[in-house]
Amino acid sequence: METAVRERKRQREEVAVPIPSMTAVGGGEAQYVYLPIADALKAAGVRVCIFAAVSEIGAAFHSRGTDFTRTLRIFDQSRSTGISVTFFANDTALLPCVRSSGDVISLHNVKITNYHGEFFVTFDKRSSSFALFEGKASTESSPYQTSMKYHGSKQDDEILTNMRMWLVYPPPEGVGLKDLELQLRSVQSDLTFDLVCKVLHVYEAPSGEWIFYVWDGTDIPTTELQTCLNTEAVPLHLEEVPLPREVLCTLPCIGTILRIFSNKFCKEITHLQRDIYWARFCNITCKQEFGIWKGTLPPSSRVRLLSNEDGSVVERLKMYESRLSTKVGRRPMASLHKAFDFTDVELKRAGYATLMESLTYERVTHKLKTLVRVVSAFPWQGSDLHSLLSSNKHCLRLTLEDPTARIHAYVCKDGLVRFFGGSLTAAALTRKMNRLLGVPEQAAEKDTPVARNPPWIWCCLKSYRLEKEDPWGSRRYQVFGTEVRD
């Protein structure tokens, strides 16, 4: 997919047609010839003028030299994937201060450069100039910001109107090639895509690796697991150090928080560490490890900060609000339209809560009804379960997950007999456990590794502390009032 898009882009970019670049000065007023971005690319190295819309707004930073710098991404009809422009100025106030993505920018006397096979717009602070206009919703024709050397031209008004028309009524698909944009709920393995998300937390591991905790209000799809049933091999999270409780409690309780891992530093990180921003992660990929989704930033990826007014951000928030407005909307998205005939639960009074709601609950003790999948169990073999039930000494440990978290939950003593619906034979216990873990029936007999897909089950949980001195550190979950059916 990505290669096809790149190939088509390259084909278009490689056609070297000489284009008369721009300027003609007449009658005392400057006349500027604006080139579509796609045409400007064919005139690399020549000074050109471009009239485009802003799709991404970078943060202002100190450059490695003496100036301040900011990068924008701009697009027009000829190139909906856009192109990056970096500005420099000795004062942040002189950098373009874009109020909202979708605003319109006029660039005079910029050059197209090709760096490592990718095109960029080079803005020279001595000779180039810019003007910023409000986006499609406005009729204001004068710019809200101009660089010092900017001279408006006669055609600006008309071109601005045309650009706004195009932004309101974009032409049908196929005119431009836009990067694939996915929500967490439609993520797939080994696909390169853009993700618009809220960056809730940034962590720098001692190894120098960065972890972004991101959220878009949707649930990431469930994964299939390998038949490996050993609890020890199934981690609760991918990061070495779990989030401290103070951070955990600031995170939303509905919707998946994806961990995106990155080895490279990007300057947006300093802003993301200080404050919570919506951002566009461009060209990221996801894969599964131990049934947990892990985002990664390949070399071609980048991070762009978004304003809260950005169209994609507004859309995500609206969707989240409508999700919260119904009881069913709060449940795991992947559990909708599924039957829950695997368990009987007795708890009428305790309401439904996600695992994250319980983890961040203000008290150590909490009773809740959850909709979860059993991703592993220890012990899991019928014979071991059988001696567990008869000895009445030890507990069965389950690893439960929903879109918001994974936890260990124990089934102990009387609860065990209740859980399995009586003192069953080893064979009957094996059968029930396999159903819980989603092991396909044919595979259960042989020991061949196949993918398993645990069903969603209703499950009652209660939490409590083991040690008075360390209530949160010793917090444990126990399954109660839940019976696995035949």
Next chain:
DNA sequence: TTGGGG
């Protein structure tokens, strides 16, 4: 009078 950044 240039680099900076990609």
